[in-house]
Amino acid sequence: MKYVKLIAVSLSFMILLSACSPSSTGNEQTLESTVGEEHTIIRSASKVTNDAQTKTIITSQESFQIGTHITIKVYDDKEVPKDAFDQIFSLIDTYEYMVSKTINTSEVTEVNNNAGLSPVNVSDSVVELVEIGQKYAALSDGLFDVTIGPLVDLWGIGTEHAAVPSDEARIESMGKIDYRKIDIDKTDKTIFLQEAGMEIDLGAIAKGFIADRVKDLILELGYEHAIINLGGNVLTVGTKPNSDAWQVGVRDPQSSSGSTMGILKLEDNSIVSSGIYERFFNAGEIRYHHIINPKTGAPEFNGMYSVSIVSDTSVDGDALSTTVFLLGLEKGLALIESLPNIEAVFVMEDQSVYVSSGLGDRFILTEKSYTIKSISDQ
Numbered sequence: 132m133k134y135v136k137l138i139a140v141s142l143s144f145m146i147l148l149s150a151c152s153p154s155s156t157g158n159e160q161t162l163e164s165t166v167g168e169e170h171t172i173i174r175s176a177s178k179v180t181n182d183a184q185t186k187t188i189i190t191s192q193e194s195f196q197i198g199t200h201i202t203i204k205v206y207d208d209k210e211v212p213k214d215a216f217d218q219i220f221s222l223i224d225t226y227e228y229m230v231s232k233t234i235n236t237s238e239v240t241e242v243n244n245n246a247g248l249s250p251v252n253v254s255d256s257v258v259e260l261v262e263i264g265q266k267y268a269a270l271s272d273g274l275f276d277v278t279i280g281p282l283v284d285l286w287g288i289g290t291e292h293a294a295v296p297s298d299e300a301r302i303e304s305m306g307k308i309d310y311r312k313i314d315i316d317k318t319d320k321t322i323f324l325q326e327a328g329m330e331i332d333l334g335a336i337a338k339g340f341i342a343d344r345v346k347d348l349i350l351e352l353g354y355e356h357a358i359i360n361l362g363g364n365v366l367t368v369g370t371k372p373n374s375d376a377w378q379v380g381v382r383d384p385q386s387s388s389g390s391t392m393g394i395l396k397l398e399d400n401s402i403v404s405s406g407i408y409e410r411f412f413n414a415g416e417i418r419y420h421h422i423i424n425p426k427t428g429a430p431e432f433n434g435m436y437s438v439s440i441v442s443d444t445s446v447d448g449d450a451l452s453t454t455v456f457l458l459g460l461e462k463g464l465a466l467i468e469s470l471p472n473i474e475a476v477f478v479m480e481d482q483s484v485y486v487s488s489g490l491g492d493r494f495i496l497t498e499k500s501y502t503i504k505s506i507s508d509q
């Protein structure tokens with residue numbers, strides 16, 4: 132059954148890939164799958180275009196991995212060989228099969244299966260991710276919590292069994308969530324969840340972490356100008372080859388067509404957004420989205436529709452987008468203002484937009500139904 136679904140998703144993604152193939156020079160857009168050690172990666176062939184603005188060649192490839200649509204675009208004097216993309220997609224695959232809690236052979240699944248039983252040996256990256264999780268949990272007094280797994284499973288948002296749970300079930304799951312009950316042994320490289328039923332879910336930070344590793348690899352391969360897009364989490368390598376900033380659209384959280392409401396200019400940094408539009412289900416009038424407050428056991432409703440974080444590393448942006456969404460506008464903005472080199476754009480349900488003070492003219496509002504406000508206007 133699972134495989135049937137995977138094939139259905141794969142086919143629709145391939146149709147999507149073939150549909151978005153504009154005229155290109157060099158390689159024709161063909162579809163292919165690379166078979167890794169155990170599994171298939173769904174991806175496109177290279178699309179190669181001459182970019183008049185920067186007088187360089189853009190080589191891009193797309194894939195469907197970590198449950199999302201990935202695009203890697205590299206700007207260089209010549210076409211980027213297929214082998215470079217093979218390495219990039221295989222790196223993403225390695226991390227996906229290490230950290231996904233829905234893959235039953237992953238390290239995170241093994242940690243979860245051994246909750247309350249025994250410590251589990253894990254890779255350095257898993258130790259690092261869990262430590263990052265604990266840092267943001269401490270910063271938000273436990274609103275951000277990577278042991279959110281039982282509540283994520285209970286609500287099933289983004290799955291076929293998504294539904295509003297009973298109060299009893301919600302309260303029972305809430306009792307299993309506590310980031311302070313994760314033991315990390317850095318010498319032995321083990322992780323132990325102290326109580327049976329606890330579950331780590333790295334969904335709020337894994338994409339950012341993986342984007343950072345892809346950037347390291349692109350730089351190692353000798354490329355200096357690239358744009359990495361993991362399902363809307365965008366990480367840029369350098370500037371455009373002509374020293375221009377990259378312009379990245381900020382999604383309009385109220386639009387169902389995925390249109391944008393503003394533009395952010397990025398130079399060698401990352402933009403990550405969290406919002407109510409990413410994964411959700413509707414029940415009655417209410418849209419239940421996937422960012423859950425562990426203190427209420429339910430999706431967080433605080434008037435915020437989305438928040439986009441600009442940061443140097445994507446993992447910090449990813450952790451902060453979820454954390455700040457949970458903190459709400461006032462506390463979230465105060466946290467952003469207290470952190471160096473981190474900026475944010477908040478889009479609220481009432482069409483107001485709040486921008487952190489260091490962003491200056493790097494954010495341009497393009498959708499006129501929104502109004503930029505400041506906290507003092509309230």
Ligand code: ADP
Pocket residue numbers: 274275276277279283332333334335336338404405406409410421422423424425449452453457
């Ligand atoms: P996306 O993954 O769509 O980019 P986020 O980065 O905001 O969005 O992450 C949302 C994911 O984070 C959820 O799908 C879930 O796996 C996890 N999550 C939900 N609530 C919390 C929370 N309170 N603390 C930590 N992780 C959470």
Ligand code: MG
Pocket residue numbers: 334335336405448449450451452453
């Ligand atoms: Mg996040």
